[in-house]
Amino acid sequence: MLSFAEENYLKAIYHLSEQSGDSVSTNAIAEILNTKAASVTDMIKRLSGKGILSYQKYKGVNVSESGRKAALQVIRKHRLWETFLVEKLKFNWDEVHDVAEQLEHIKSPLLIKRMDEFLGYPKYDPHGDPIPDEHGEFKAKPQVAISECEVNRSGIVVSVKDDSPEFLRYLDKIGAYLGAKVKVLDKVDFDGSMEIQIDNKKIVFISREVSENIWIAD
Amino acid sequence: MLSFAEENYLKAIYHLSEQSGDSVSTNAIAEILNTKAASVTDMIKRLSGKGILSYQKYKGVNVSESGRKAALQVIRKHRLWETFLVEKLKFNWDEVHDVAEQLEHIKSPLLIKRMDEFLGYPKYDPHGDPIPDEHGEFKAKPQVAISECEVNRSGIVVSVKDDSPEFLRYLDKIGAYLGAKVKVLDKVDFDGSMEIQIDNKKIVFISREVSENIWIAD
DNA sequence: AAATATTTTTAGATTAATCTAAAAATGGTA
DNA sequence: TACCATTTTTAGATTAATCTAAAAATATTT
Ligand SMILES: [Mn+2]
Ligand SMILES: [Mn+2]
Ligand SMILES: [Mn+2]
Ligand SMILES: [Mn+2]
Numbered sequence: 267m268l269s270f271a272e273e274n275y276l277k278a279i280y281h282l283s284e285q286s287g288d289s290v291s292t293n294a295i296a297e298i299l300n301t302k303a304a305s306v307t308d309m310i311k312r313l314s315g316k317g318i319l320s321y322q323k324y325k326g327v328n329v330s331e332s333g334r335k336a337a338l339q340v341i342r343k344h345r346l347w348e349t350f351l352v353e354k355l356k357f358n359w360d361e362v363h364d365v366a367e368q369l370e371h372i373k374s375p376l377l378i379k380r381m382d383e384f385l386g387y388p389k390y391d392p393h394g395d396p397i398p399d400e401h402g403e404f405k406a407k408p409q410v411a412i413s414e415c416e417v418n419r420s421g422i423v424v425s426v427k428d429d430s431p432e433f434l435r436y437l438d439k440i441g442a443y444l445g446a447k448v449k450v451l452d453k454v455d456f457d458g459s460m461e462i463q464i465d466n467k468k469i470v471f472i473s474r475e476v477s478e479n480i481w482i483a484d
Numbered sequence: 485m486l487s488f489a490e491e492n493y494l495k496a497i498y499h500l501s502e503q504s505g506d507s508v509s510t511n512a513i514a515e516i517l518n519t520k521a522a523s524v525t526d527m528i529k530r531l532s533g534k535g536i537l538s539y540q541k542y543k544g545v546n547v548s549e550s551g552r553k554a555a556l557q558v559i560r561k562h563r564l565w566e567t568f569l570v571e572k573l574k575f576n577w578d579e580v581h582d583v584a585e586q587l588e589h590i591k592s593p594l595l596i597k598r599m600d601e602f603l604g605y606p607k608y609d610p611h612g613d614p615i616p617d618e619h620g621e622f623k624a625k626p627q628v629a630i631s632e633c634e635v636n637r638s639g640i641v642v643s644v645k646d647d648s649p650e651f652l653r654y655l656d657k658i659g660a661y662l663g664a665k666v667k668v669l670d671k672v673d674f675d676g677s678m679e680i681q682i683d684n685k686k687i688v689f690i691s692r693e694v695s696e697n698i699w700i701a702d
Numbered sequence: 703a704a705a706t707a708t709t710t711t712t713a714g715a716t717t718a719a720t721c722t723a724a725a726a727a728t729g730g731t732a
Numbered sequence: 733t734a735c736c737a738t739t740t741t742t743a744g745a746t747t748a749a750t751c752t753a754a755a756a757a758t759a760t761t762t
Contacts, residue, residue, distance in 0.1 A: 271749065292710055305750055307711055312748085324710060324757060355598040365592045374583045380573040489719065510740055523720055525741055530718085542727060542740060 268318075270371045273340050274299065275309050276318060277370075280329050280337035289326035338402035344370040345391035345398075346381050352392040353385060359392040360434035393434075394425030394444050394481070412448060413458060413477035420449035421482030428479040437480070440470045448482055486536075488589045491558050492517065493527050494536060495588075498547050498555035507544035556620035562588040563609035563616075564599050570610040571603060577610040578652035611652075612643030612662050612699070630666060631676060631695035638667035639700030646697040655698070658688045666700055 318333035351357040396404040452461040458474030536551035565587040569575040614622040670679040676692030
């Protein structure tokens with residue numbers, strides 16, 4: 267049984283290794299978890315001892331198969347809780363992440379089974395991220411970041427890659443909800459910023475940082 | 485902000501002081517929390533330092549006004565979660581306590597507000613215990629333990645005082661749900677055991693320990 | 703390749719929460 | 733009142749999780 271802290275490390279390391287496709291460095295983990303490299307070294311030793319990570323001094327860590335399974339179960343819980351909060355308790359999508367960070371550590375297989383059932387076996391969370399099933403299986407919708415799109419390309423927002431309230435409230439403000447139609451009107455090659463049209467109406471100018479975090483599909 | 489352990493101590497001490505109406509002893513706390521007296525001494529010092537308890541060496545502890553408020557908020561969360569699990573997720577009443585012990589420590593005022601709303605502002609939990617409102621106000625139904633009833637007295641089960649799965653499953657087996665009608669048919673003075681009729685049908689023989697934990701009202 | 707910079711690990715402390723064993727206080731009984 | 737049993741506290745350890753500062757390993761740049 268993993269502690270809260272162990273689960274948080276595991277989840278962060280899993281996400282980092284998915285992103286980079288490579289082994290994960292001590293500093294990268296420390297930065298994401300707002301902690302110190304020394305603390306990370308201690309913890310990855312412990313998780314290696316439990317067979318959750320494989321680790322050689324100075325070489326970074328990799329998530330083992332059992333670690334991957336455990337990580338996906340925590341992620342499953344996080345995303346099911348976020349879905350519950352939005353669908354049933356009328357939370358806004360920017361209000362759910364921090365609460366889900368707590369709820370994801372509740373240990374009760376029955377609770378998760380019943381919650382999944384109660385929600386109608388949702389496949390995606392309020393930010394468009396896929397919810398792994400009880401075996402850890404999931405499928406992300408085919409999608410592309412707006413930042414990668416050519417001028418005149420349009421599509422439906424299916425996922426947003428930043429969970430922070432600040433970003434999500436900005437999306438609310440410009441109307442870029444999941445399901446909204448987005449069309450690229452113009453692109454500034456110099457800094458990657460662009461002009462987009464939302465739902466055939468509003469025209470807004472967004473920075474590269476924003477366009478990298480909004481993903482669309484046809 | 486109280487830690488999980490601090491909240492658990494506070495809740496236990498609050499319940500003990502309500503029961504006895506007096507200051508609470510170190511040993512009583514240790515027994516209820518399955519811990520050692522030495523650990524209790526450490527913790528009550530800490531909670532006194534935070535103004536949650538008042539404490540003098542060797543004299544036992546009392547819950548302060550701010551402690552009482554905090555305890556009632558934890559109890560509120562525990563009972564709301566139990567209600568949610570039974571009403572919405574179809575848990576049986578014997579399956580909820582351990583999960584609620586975890587969920588009661590989640591910190592999110594909005595979550596509790598919305599959960600209360602979602603459940604329709606319930607006044608009692610699945611075991612008949614009153615749910616304090618956001619100000620800590622609550623009212624238990626007038627009620628009496630079957631063990632205190634005379635022969636021929638009858639009433640409706642409104643509350644059960646033991647949360648353990650073993651006890652609750654036994655009540656399921658004999659049909660003594662909340663809302664069931666119970667009539668005392670016979671009473672053995674020697675050991676307090678009694679014969680009761682449930683819902684005008686089944687006749688069962690129950691021990692004193694059981695009769696003390698089933699409470700009825702007219 | 704040597705010097706320098708960066709990253710990572712180790713050493714040593716700290717805090718919360720727990721324990722065992724021993725000492726101190728309390729309360730009842732001879 | 734003095735002794736004894738019980739309760740409570742203290743002393744000293746332990747484990748998880750964290751930190752700072754210093755040492756060691758690795759990577760980069762002259
Ligand atoms: Mn999230
Ligand atoms: Mn999400
Ligand atoms: Mn309970
Ligand atoms: Mn209850």
